[in-house]
Amino acid sequence: MRPFQYLAPIPSFDYVAPRTLAELFEAFNGHGKGFAIIAGGTDLMVALKERAVAPEAVVDLCRLRGELGGIDVSKGVLRVGALATFSQIESDPLVRRYANALRQAAANVGTLQIRSIATLGGNLATASPAADSAPPLIALGASVTLLGRSGQRTLPVQSFFTGPKKNALLRGEIVSSVEIPAGEGVSSVWTRAAVRNENVLSTVSVAIAASIHDGRFGSSRVALGAVAPTPILAENSSRAMTGSEATAGQAERVAALAAEEARPISDIRASAHYRKHLVFVLTRRLILQMVSEAGIP
Amino acid sequence: MTAQKLEEPIRRLEVPRLDALEKALGETKYTTDNVEEDALYVRVVRSPHPHALIRRIDSSRAERVPGVVRIATARDIPGSNYIGYVVQDRPLLCHDKVRFVGDSVALVIADTSESAELGVQEVKVDYEELPAVFDPGEALKPGAPKIHPGGNLTARHFVRLGDAEEGLVRADFVVRGTYSTPIQEQAYLETEAALAYPKSDSMVVLGSMQNPFMVKKAMATVLGRAVPNVRIIQAPTGGGFGGKQDAPDEVCSMAALAAWLTKRPALLAFSREESAAFHPKRHPMIFDREMGVSSDGKITAVRASILADGGAYASLSERVLFVAVTTAAGPYEIPNVHIDGTTVYTNNVPMGAFRGFGKPQASFAAELQMDEAAERLGMDPAEFRLRNILKAGSTAPTGQVLTSSVGLEECLVRARADSAWDAKRRTGPGQGEKKRGIGMACTIHPEGLNGEADAATASVEITAVGQVVVKTGLTEYGQGIHTGFVHIVSKVLGTSPDRVSVVMPDTDVVPDSGPTVASRSTVFGGKAILLAAEKLRGKLAKVASEMLSCPPEVIVFEGDTARCQGRDDGRVGFEELVSECFRRKLNLKEEGTFVKPLPFWEAGHGDLSPSYTFAVHVAEVEVDTETGKVEVVNYTAAHESGTVISRDQFESQIIGGVAQGLGYALMEELILKDGIIRNKTFLDYHIPTAADVPHIRTIIVEAPDDFGPFGAKGVGEAGIEPVAAAVGNAVYNALGFPIRRFPFTPERVYEAIEERASRS
C-alpha cells in the first residue's frame, strides 16, 4: 500500500529550524531568494498546496519562541511576540486588560485548532485585507517591530500593510513583535460581520479604541478590516470621534464618516454597497456599546 | 405463523452503530486507503469552456511526459461511450463537443499523481467555442444555442385535478408569487474515488458509491464485450446524499477503462475542486405559483409552473422534476390542481439527485405561499394549514385517496405545542433592530422510487456455527442502514445483534436490492430481509418444535434460544438448534423479495405510492435587521414515518437533515458565472458549523403502517425537505413580509429589507 495523495506532492524543499537569531539570518543568507518562513503554517501550507509559492527552503521559526514569543508589559508598552498564538492571546490577562479588542478578535479567528497554532506574526505577514488581528492593533495605535540581520525598525501597523497580500518586510526581515501602548483608561472593542458564526472570513470587521472622560471621548481611533486593499485607520471618523460627546447622535455621525472612508470592492463574498453599510452599522454599534459600558445613560 | 407478535414496535435502539467505533478510531479503509504499489494514477482532462466543439485532441506531448503510461480518449472505449440513468446522453469522454466547464475529455494514466498532473497540462485540445446558454428561461427560446441534438428540453411533467381555472375564479382571493431556489452542493466528506483491478477475464472495481448494481450496468456498457464480467465492490463510503447516485457510474467506468487499457490497477480520485466541478447538484428551480382561497380558509385551487435548470446532462432531472411537480401543491386537500413543470439543458454543471429530490424546492414555494394566504385571511398559519391538511381518507392533490397512515395532523399539533407556537407567533411587526419570528412548514414524501416500480431482494443465511449473514445490495454510506438491518434480523430470530452481520455489497456476492436512494432502504430492503428472516424462523421453528415437543406455532425465539410459549422447562440454544438443522441437511439460506408494483399515473393524476411519510417543522429565528444576519434560535421537527425501528438512528437522520437544510436555507449556494463555479472550495462555499445549528427538538409521531417492515416508513430525506420553507416563514414572521428567494444570507436579507424600506 502507498499513501494516496489527491494532488501531486508539494515539490520538495530544504527544511531548517534555526535555534538562534544568528542561525536564522544565516539560513536566510544561505538560500538567497528561494526561502519561505513558516510559523504556524496555517497560511503557508495553503499557499504551498496551491503552488502559490514554491520555495527552495522553508525556514521554521518554531525554535525561536524565546526570542519571538511571549506577551509582557513594561514601561507602558504591551509587547506581543510574533510567535504568540491566537489561543495564547485570547487567554492572556494582560491582553484582556490593555488590548481587549485584540482579545476579542483572537477569540474569533478560525477554529480552536487554527487558533492553537496560528500566530499573530503570520497573520500580519500574510497581509490579507481581512486579517482579523489588524483592525484592533491599528485602533490601539500599535507598532510592529521588524528585525533583520543589520538591526530592527519599527512601523505603525497600518503602514506595515502596503497592498493586498503585500507588506513592508524586506527580504531577510521578519516580524519580531508588536508593541501596543498600555494606557490605563483606554478601552477597545472589536466586532465583525460574517456569513456564518465560526471559521469564516470576516465580511467586514471594525475595531475602536478610545477613552471616555466626563461624557466625552478622548483620543479615539477607528480601524476597519476587509473594506480596502489593506486594513485601514479611518482617519476622518477617528478625528470626529476624538473629543466628541459620547452620545448616540455622535455615534451615527462617526459611523457615517467611517462608511465613507471604506473603499470596498464587490466580489462573490459581498457587494461594495453592503460592506459600506456594514461599516456604518458595526461602527455605530461599537460606539454605543462603549458609551453604555462607560455607564453613560 | 408463530405466536410471537412481531408487529409490536421496537422502541429503543439496542444495537449500537456497527461502524461507529471503527470510524471514530480512523480504522475504516476507504477506497484511497487501498492503493497498491503498482497502481496507476488517472487524471481527467477537463473542458475549460462551457460549450465548444472539439476539433482535435493532441496527446503526443503528454505521452512523452516521464511517467505517463497512456492517454485515453473516447476512441479507446471498447463499448458504448454514452451512459445515463434516464437518458444516455452523457459521454464518458467527450469526442465531438463539450457542454460544461469541467466536462471530461481525456484521461491521463501515469505512474504517479505528479506525472498525471503534468500530463494533463500537456494534452492539447483544439476547441472551437460555441455560444452558450446559462439561463433556463433562455434555453428554450428559439435561436438559443442547441446543447444536445434533440434541443434543450430535457423533460416535462404535469398534474391535473379538477378545474384550476374555475377554482381560481371561485376563490375569494388569489395569492401569486414567484419563488426561486439555489443550487446546493452535496459537500460530502469523501470525494469520488474508484480503484479498478484488471483480471484475466473480468474487471473488479472498488469504489465510493451508493449503487453498485447501477455502476455494474454502466461499466458493462462502457467495456462492452471486451470484458465478460465486471464485479463491483462498494468500499466504505464517506457520504453521498444523492451525489453518488450516478456520478460513480462514470468515475468507476473511467478507472476501469484505464485498467483495461494498461492491464494494471488504476485509481481515479477527485480533489475537492474536481468533485465540485463534476457531480450533479440540487436543481435550482423557479416556481410561478398562484393559489385560490375561500374566505373560510379553504384552498380552492393551485396553479403553478416550474422551471428547473438541469445543467449540461440529463442525470436524474426528469425524475427530480416529476417529484417536484407531484408534490408542488403541498400536503393539502386541494380540489383543483394544475401544475406544469419543465426541466431544460443549459451549459451549467449538471444537476441531479440530492436528498429531498425536488421536494425541498417544491416545499419552499408551497409553504411560503401558504403563509402569504394566511396573512391575507388574517388567520394563524397553523390554523390555516389545519383546515386544509391531508388526513387518512383525504384525496391528495395528485388525485390519490390516502388509505394508509397519515400522521400529518398530529405532527402539526405536537410541533405547534412543543415549539410554544401560540405564545411566540407574532402578529404585528416587532420592535428594535433584532426581530424574532417563528415559522412552520409541512412536507409529504411518497415511499420508494417515485413513479417507478420498485423492488428489493435480500438474503439471510445462518452458518454452521450460528452466525447470521445478511446480503443486500443496499449500501451503508453514513446513514446507519446496515445497523438497522441487524436490528430487524435479530428481532425476528431472537438472537443477540452480535450474531448478525451484513456483508459489504459486492455484485458477485449480494443480490440486487435496487438503488440506495429515495429513503427506500429500510422500507424495501428491510422488508425483503424481514421476509427472508421469517422464512428461516419458520424452518427453525419446525425443528425446535420436534426437539421441544410442542407445536411450531408456539415456539418463541428470544435471548438466543427457542422455547415453547407458556412453558419454562424446555428450551434449546440457538447454536444447538442450528447444529440440528445442519445435521438434518436443511438449507438455512433464504431470500426475500419485496415489490411495489408500477404506480398508476395517467393524464396528470394517479396513485403514486401505497404509503407516504410526513413532517411538520417549526423554526424560530432572530433577524438582525441592520446586518441581515438570520440566527436560528430554536428548531422543532415532528415526523411521522410509521413505526420507528431505531429511535437513535431515526433522530440522527432528522437532525442531520435539518442541519443540512439549515445550510440550504441560510448560506449554501453554488455561484456560477458564465458556467464557471466561483466557489468550489469550503473557503467560499459555506456549510453550517456546529455554531450555526441550534438544539433540534425531534418529535416522533408513530402511525404504524402496513407497508414496510414492522410498519416502518422511510426517514432519510424528509428531515431536509421543509427546512428552507420553515426558516423562510420565520423570517417572514419576523420582518412582516416574505422573501421569495433564498438562501437567506445576511446580504440578501438586508437587500430585501432595504428594498422594502425604499418602496414604502
Ligand SMILES: Cc1cc2nc3c(=O)[nH]c(=O)nc-3n(C[C@H](O)[C@H](O)[C@H](O)COP(=O)(O)OP(=O)(O)OC[C@H]3O[C@@H](n4cnc5c(N)ncnc54)[C@H](O)[C@@H]3O)c2cc1C
Ligand atoms: C481554516 C482556517 C481558518 C482561518 N481563519 C482565520 C480568521 O478567522 N481570521 C484570520 O485573520 N485569519 C484566518 N486564517 C488565516 C491564518 O490562520 C492566519 O492568517 C494566521 O494568523 C497565520 O499565522 P501562521 O502562524 O499560521 O502563519 P504561517 O502560515 O506560518 O505564515 C503566514 C505567512 O507569514 C509569513 N510569516 C510567518 N511568520 C512570520 C514572521 N514572524 N515574520 C515574517 N514573516 C512571517 C510566512 O512566510 C507566510 O508567508 C485561517 C486559516 C485557516 C486555514
